[in-house]
Amino acid sequence: MPTALSILDLASIAPGRTARDSFDNSVALAQAAERSGYRRVWYAEHHNMGSIASSATSVLIGYVAAHTDTIRLGAGGIMLPNHSPLVIAEQFGTLETLFPGRIDLGLGRAPGSDQKTMLALRRNPSSADTFPQDVLELQGYLTGQSRVPGVQAVPRAEGVVPLYILGSSLFGAQLAAQLGLPYAFASHFAPDALHQAVEVYRDRFRPSEQLAEPYVMAGVNVFTAENHDAAAVQKATAYRARARAMIRRGATGAEFSDEEIDAFLASPNGNQLASMTKYTAVGTPAEVRSYLADFATSIDADELILAHHATDIDDRLRSVELTGAAVAAHEPVVR
Template identity: 75%
Template sequence: MSLALSLLDLAFVQPGRSVRDSFAASVELARAAERSGFRRVWYAEHHNMPTIASSATSVLIGHIADHTESIRLGSGGIMLPNHSPLVIAEQFGTLATLHPDRIDLGLGRAPGSDQNTMHALRRNPSSADSFPDDVLELQGYLNGHTLVPGVQATPRADEVVPLYILGSSMFGARLAAQLGLPYAFASHFAPDLLHQAVEVYRDTFRPSGQLEKPYVIAGVNVFVSEDHDQAVQQQKVAYRSRTRSFISRGQLGANFTDAEIDAFLASPNGAQLASMTRYTATGTPAEVRDYLTAFAESCHADELITTHQAPDPDDRIRSIELIGAELGE
C-alpha cells in the first residue's frame, strides 16, 4: 500500500561537529526526502538546547527551500506563545511569497524550552492561555481577513499558508477539530494519548475553509538499514545519547557509561523516559514498512511524520531512501 510519509528533521548537532555541519546535513536530508517521495519536511522550534539547531525555524525553512525544488517545508512547530501572531504571519507570508505552494505552518503552544529560557524569551507563563485566540488572529492575517482593525501582515502571499495544530494532549485535538484544521500528534515523544486524541479529533471535527474532513498526522521514530542488527545498534546509540541529554541537560551526561545508561532506562526511574519513544520502527525496510503500516492503521493516521535519528547523517539519509523506496508515493 502507499502511505503518505513526511520527515521531521530535528537538526541535530552531532558531537565533534559544528552547527554549520548540522545545517548542511539538513539540506541533504531534505534532498533525500524530496527524491524519495516524501510529502513534506518540518523543523521544530527549540531554544537553549545545544544539540538542536532549529531555534530560528523560519530562517532554516528558507535556507532549505533555497536548496530544494518541490518538497513542502514548514514548522513542526512554531511555538506561537513565544511570538506575536503578526510577526509569524509576516515571516511565513515572506516564505510563501518566495517559495509558492511549498510552505506549511504548524503551531504548538508549548514553550519549547525551560523556565529560565521562557523568561529570556520574554514569554509570560500565562501566554499559552491565549493560544486559540492567537491562532485565529494569525489565520486572519494570512487569509487577508484581519481581526485587528487597520493591521495587515505584509508581505502576504497570494496563497493562504495552510495551518496545522500540533499537540500531545486533548487540548490540541479539540482545538484542531473546532477550527477545522489538520491535527499533528507528537507521538514520537509523547505517545500516551495518541489514540484517544485522534478519536476525539475525528468525532468532533467541523469542516472549514481550509479542510473539509479530518486529517491526522502522527509522529513515529524510524531506524532502518539493510541489516536488521545495524538498525538495532543505531537505535541503541541514539537513545543512549538522548538519555544522556535528558539526565544532564547538556552538562555532565557524557560521563555516564553505556552500561549505566542502559541500567537507568531499565529502572523504574528511567521507565517513563524509555516509554516516550514507544512508537519506534526499527529493522530492515520490510520490517519497518510492516510496522509503519500497522501503526498508521491503529491510530487512523492519514500521514506519518518520521524522525530518523541514526547518529551518522549518512545513515539517516540512507534510512530515508530505504523507507521511501518501500512506502513512498
C-alpha cells in the same frame, strides 16, 4: 486512502560537530526526502538546547527551500506563545512569497524551552492561555481577513499557507477539531494519549474553509538499515545519546558508560524516558514498512511524520532512502 510519508528533521548537532554542519545535514536530508517522494519536511522550534539547531525555524526553512525544488517545508512547529501572531504571519507570508506552494505552518502551544529561557524570550507564562485566540489572529493575517482593525501582515502571499495544530494531549485535538484544521500528534516522544486524542479530534471535527474532513498526522521514530542488526545498533546509539543529554541536565559533567545508560533505561527511574519512544520502527526496509503500515492502520492516519534518528548523517540519509523506497513499493502506506 493511502497514508502519506513526511519527515520531522530535528536539526540535531552531533557531538564534536557544529550548527553549520547541522544545517548542511538538513539540506542533504531534505534533498534525499525529495528524491524519495516524501510529501514534506518539518522543523521544530527549540531554544537553549545545545544539541538542536532549529531555534530560528523560519530562517532554516528558507535556507533549505533555496536548496530544494518541490518538497513542502514547514514548521512542526512554531511555538506560538513565544511570538506575536503578526510577526509569524510576516515570516511565513515572506516564505510563501519566495517559495510558492511549498510552505506549511504547524503551531504548538508549548514554550519549547525551560522557564528561564521563556523569560529570556520576554514571554509571560500565561501566554499559552491565549493560544486559540492567537491562532485565529494569525489565520486572519495570512488570509487577508485581519481581526485587528487597521493591521495587515506584509507581505501576504498570494498562495495559501495552510495551518496545522500540533499537540500531545486532548487540548490540541479539541482545538484542531473546533477550528477545522489538520491535527498532528507528537507520538514520536509523547505517545500516551495518541488514540484518545485522535478519537476526540475525529468525533468533534467541524469542516472549515481550509479542510472539509479530519486529517490526522502522527509521529514515528525510524531506524532503517540493510539488515536488522545494523538498525538496532543505530537505535541503541541514538537513544543512549538522548538519555545522556537528559541526565546531564541534572548532573553537569557526569559521564556514563553504555552499560550504565542501558541499566538506567531499564530501571523504574528510566522507564518514563524509555517509554517516550514507544512508537519506533527499527529494522530492514520490509520490517519498517510493515511496522508503519500497522501503526497507520491503528489510528487510520492520513500521514506519518517520520523522525529518522541515526546519529551518523550517512546512516540517516540511507534510512530516509530505504524507507521511502520500501513504502513506495507496497500498500497501504505510499509516498
